[in-house]
Amino acid sequence: xxxxxxxxxxxxxxxxxxxxxxxxxxxxxxxxxxxxxxxxxxxxxxxxxxxxxxxxxxxxxxxxxxxxxxxxxxxxxxxxxxxxxxxxxxxxxxxxxxxxxxxxxxxxxxxxxxxxxxxxxxxxxxxxxxxxxxxxxxxxxxxxxxxxxxxxxxxxxxxxx
Numbered sequence: 001x002x003x004x005x006x007x008x009x010x011x012x013x014x015x016x017x018x019x020x021x022x023x024x025x026x027x028x029x030x031x032x033x034x035x036x037x038x039x040x041x042x043x044x045x046x047x048x049x050x051x052x053x054x055x056x057x058x059x060x061x062x063x064x065x066x067x068x069x070x071x072x073x074x075x076x077x078x079x080x081x082x083x084x085x086x087x088x089x090x091x092x093x094x095x096x097x098x099x100x101x102x103x104x105x106x107x108x109x110x111x112x113x114x115x116x117x118x119x120x121x122x123x124x125x126x127x128x129x130x131x132x133x134x135x136x137x138x139x140x141x142x143x144x145x146x147x148x149x150x151x152x153x154x155x156x157x158x159x160x161x
Contacts, residue, residue: 024048024161025123027133031154033062037070041152047081054081054094060152064105071106071146075115075139090125096137104145113143123158133158 027045032038040063047056056079064072077100084093095118102115121135132155139150 023050025131025158026161027156027158029060029133029135029154029156031135031152031156033073033150033152035147035150037065037068039063039065039070041154043154045156047079049081049083051085052083054083055079056081056096056098058098058100062150062152066107069106071104073102073104073139073150075102075117076100077115077117079117087123087125092123092131093120094123095120102139102141102145104141104147106146109146111141111143111145113141113145115142116140129160131158131160132156 025047029043029045031041033041041060043058043060045056045058047054049055057077058079059076060074062073064070077098079096079098081094081096083095086092097116097118099114099116101112103110103112117137117139119135119137121133124132124134126132135154135156137152139152141148141150
């Protein structure tokens with residue numbers, strides 16, 4: 001094998017084994033939904049990523065208010081994130097889209113089907129691995145829900161590791 005071929009093979013091998021380290025985080029959040037009225041939302045997201053690409057598994061629960069005829073919504077989803085590869089001024093911005101399963105409930109009535117979501121937000125460095133996460137999502141529900149779309153806004157404690 002010519003010397004150039006050996007050098008090229010070594011460079012490619014070094015590039016493959018010196019992969020960019022992956023980063024992971026977990027977020028516990030509280031927020032609100034404005035569909036159809038304003039109610040509490042809470043949840044948990046666990047994710048990871050490499051450079052500008054990320055993913056997360058998320059569970060969220062929007063409270064039901066039977067007296068005001070506002071259904072509760074639980075969603076479990078898998079989301080992809082496209083984010084700035086590093087924080088700029090302590091802020092990492094992202095956009096996200098994903099899909100999962102939802103359960104909308106009002107009293108004895110309920111609907112379970114597929115939900116898709118799009119949104120975006122920011123992770124703002126506070127101290128060490130602790131960040132404030134601000135997030136907006138728009139959920140579109142399939143099947144026969146009482147409300148086809150939900151909006152959710154939250155603030156959460158995000159811990160990177």
